[in-house]
Amino acid sequence: MSKKFYITTAIDYANGSPHLGHAYEKVLTDIVARFRRMMGEEVKFLTGLDEHGQKVQMSAQKLGVSPLEVCDRLASEFQGLCRALRISNDDYIRTTEERHKAVVQDILQKLYDKGEIYKADYNGYYSVRQEQFVTEKEKVDGTWPEIFGEVTEVTESNYFFKLARYQDWLIDTIRANDQMIYPRFRSADVLQFLKEPLNDLCISRPKERLEWGIELPFDPDFVTYVWFDALTNYITAAGYGTDAFEQHWPADYHVIGKDILVPPHAVYWPIMLKALELPLPKHFLVHGWWLSSGSKMSKSSGEVINPLDLIDQFGADAFRYFVTREMNVGQDSEFSLDLFMSRYNSDLANDLGNLVSRLLNMGGRYTEGRVPPAEIEEAPEKQLKELWLKTSAELVPLFEDFQFHKALDRIFTFVSGINRYAETRAPWKLAKSETPADQAALRTSLATMAEALRLAVALLTPVMPEISDKIRGLVGAENFELIEGQLEWGNRLEGKALGEKTILFPRPERKVL
RNA sequence: GCCAGGGUAGCUCAGUGGUAGAGCAGAGGACUCAUAAGCCUUUGGUCGGCAGUUCAAAUCUGCCCCUUGGCACCA
Numbered sequence: 003m004s005k006k007f008y009i010t011t012a013i014d015y016a017n018g019s020p021h022l023g024h025a026y027e028k029v030l031t032d033i034v035a036r037f038r039r040m041m042g043e044e045v046k047f048l049t050g051l052d053e054h055g056q057k058v059q060m061s062a063q064k065l066g067v068s069p070l071e072v073c074d075r076l077a078s079e080f081q082g083l084c085r086a087l088r089i090s091n092d093d094y095i096r097t098t099e100e101r102h103k104a105v106v107q108d109i110l111q112k113l114y115d116k117g118e119i120y121k122a123d124y125n126g127y128y129s130v131r132q133e134q135f136v137t138e139k140e141k142v143d144g145t146w147p148e149i150f151g152e153v154t155e156v157t158e159s160n161y162f163f164k165l166a167r168y169q170d171w172l173i174d175t176i177r178a179n180d181q182m183i184y185p186r187f188r189s190a191d192v193l194q195f196l197k198e199p200l201n202d203l204c205i206s207r208p209k210e211r212l213e214w215g216i217e218l219p220f221d222p223d224f225v226t227y228v229w230f231d232a233l234t235n236y237i238t239a240a241g242y243g244t245d246a247f248e249q250h251w252p253a254d255y256h257v258i259g260k261d262i263l264v265p266p267h268a269v270y271w272p273i274m275l276k277a278l279e280l281p282l283p284k285h286f287l288v289h290g291w292w293l294s295s296g297s298k299m300s301k302s303s304g305e306v307i308n309p310l311d312l313i314d315q316f317g318a319d320a321f322r323y324f325v326t327r328e329m330n331v332g333q334d335s336e337f338s339l340d341l342f343m344s345r346y347n348s349d350l351a352n353d354l355g356n357l358v359s360r361l362l363n364m365g366g367r368y369t370e371g372r373v374p375p376a377e378i379e380e381a382p383e384k385q386l387k388e389l390w391l392k393t394s395a396e397l398v399p400l401f402e403d404f405q406f407h408k409a410l411d412r413i414f415t416f417v418s419g420i421n422r423y424a425e426t427r428a429p430w431k432l433a434k435s436e437t438p439a440d441q442a443a444l445r446t447s448l449a450t451m452a453e454a455l456r457l458a459v460a461l462l463t464p465v466m467p468e469i470s471d472k473i474r475g476l477v478g479a480e481n482f483e484l485i486e487g488q489l490e491w492g493n494r495l496e497g498k499a500l501g502e503k504t505i506l507f508p509r510p511e512r513k514v515l
Numbered sequence: 516g517c518c519a520g521g522g523u524a525g526c527u528c529a530g531u532g533g534u535a536g537a538g539c540a541g542a543g544g545a546c547u548c549a550u551a552a553g554c555c556u557u558u559g560g561u562c563g564g565c566a567g568u569u570c571a572a573a574u575c576u577g578c579c580c581c582u583u584g585g586c587a588c589c590a
Binding site: 192335340360362425430 | 517518519520521526527528529537538539540546547548549550552553554555583584585586587588589590
């Protein structure tokens with residue numbers, strides 16, 4: 003069996019409803035996955051939910067339900083988001099699943115047997131009210147804030163994973179693989195972190211303090227905490243311990259936010275894999291955050307944009323287009339309703355949607371609802387074909403390099419080119435003329451517009467799958483699996499039926515939200 | 516404090532040595548197939564600040580300012 007292209011998102015934490023950040027990461031990963039499929043690769047695309055831990059246990063207590071009920075509810079919310087966004091993941095992992103518990107316990111036992119895990123006393127400051135250890139860092143003006151209540155120094159036995167012994171190896175590995183982290187400048191964050199000596203990692207919690215977790219196989223009084231539970235999902239879903247594993251692992255891309263690169267994904271995870279003698283993931287694709295007036299959009303700032311609202315109102319594809327067009331992968335981006343509306347109205351409704359409308363309408367009026375033959379090739383046609391040649395040559399490299407915002411810019415520049423072409427030929431004027439030359443120009447102009455639209459949406463497909471399919475249907479083109487052979491200008495649409503007049507991106511009747 | 520990203524037109528951003536760009540927003544115009552859309556023309560910027568290198572700097576160097584993130588057991 004050949005190796006699949008294995009791509010993952012981070013798994014979401016079951017501690018709140020999905021927001022724009024969750025939605026964005028899934029869309030970004032989905033675009034890479036869809037693009038790779040079009041390029042002919044077999045893809046495994048994983049996303050999922052991280053369900054254990056203190057916060058889940060506490061919110062369950064608060065609601066008076068079991069932790070699993072809390073997780074079930076959130077899992078269906080997050081999976082609903084995936085469906086609403088047309089995310090093409092072919093697996094969804096929940097860390098409470100048996101397949102996952104088995105792998106976590108298996109690797110913990112292996113590492114314990116190898117002497118990579120040991121028991122020791124952990125000394126720290128404990129907040130009874132928050133049921134968690136607090137650090138010096140959380141002090142404000144030399145004392146812990148009121149929300150922590152009474153904080154006492156306690157000593158607790160726990161299990162530790164030997165991180166420190168792999169520090170030099172990790173530094174060498176990251177220096178030697180400058181392609182591992184995209185964008186590259188993020189490697190500097192990792193290396194800076196590794197300048198300080200690593201401490202071993204506390205990986206357990208006593209059950210008396212936290213019972214909502216996976217039990218340590220070698221000590222039933224403890225559950226494992228956070229990292230060995232959450233990060234391990236990537237190999238669980240890859241089929242660790244089964245024949246399928248080699249077909250998936252190593253992952254080609256872990257898509258993550260910039261906040262979880264250091265230390266978990268770039269330090270803990272590689273060292274865990276090294277200790278298990280497994281290959282490292284090939285790449286991390288590290289994206290930025292959505293900002294609102296310069297601050298991170300998050301629940302805590304009370305500026306949650308519920309992506310589902312925009313999706314319901316404007317459609318998954320419009321949402322996907324917006325986040326992809328605005329975000330320079332790796333940087334932060336600005337989000338506002340005004341920006342969204344501006345993109346929706348000018349790019350989608352006015353430029354693309356309206357172009358489809360005018361073609362279908364003219365096709366119905368002038369060429370009996372069919373794509374006519376392209377009979378002549380003069381300056382306007384040559385110019386548009388040249389623009390396409392230039393555009394199409396850029397698109398695949400831009401997609402390969404995650405420059406989706408630029409790829410969309412190029413595609414929509416081409417769409418503008420089609421509108422300009424229509425003005426130049428002015429088929430509505432040609433239609434009033436009886437001369438053979440004008441009639442040939444009329445047929446050519448509609449054929450050219452249809453073919454240009456087919457090409458324009460070819461590489462729009464990973465970003466806007468439904469609209470692209472719909473436009474292909476309307477101009478008489480076939481859907482396709484592979485991009486190969488789809489980017490060349492031709493006359494395959496000649497004689498095909500054009501669709502009924504359709505409004506692809508209706509103008510909002512009133513301002514909602 | 517240390518490290519890194521960003522600071523370019525009202526807004527969102529392209530632009531790594533050679534006469535400041537795009538889209539949107541604003542203004543004017545011609546057209547009418549179309550979602551009052553599209554097309555053409557146009558207003559608008561001491562390129563964060565101060566020095567320096569150079570014939571030439573948004574672009575290279577230094578210092579400073581603003582902003583975002585990281586600096587471990589919090590995911």
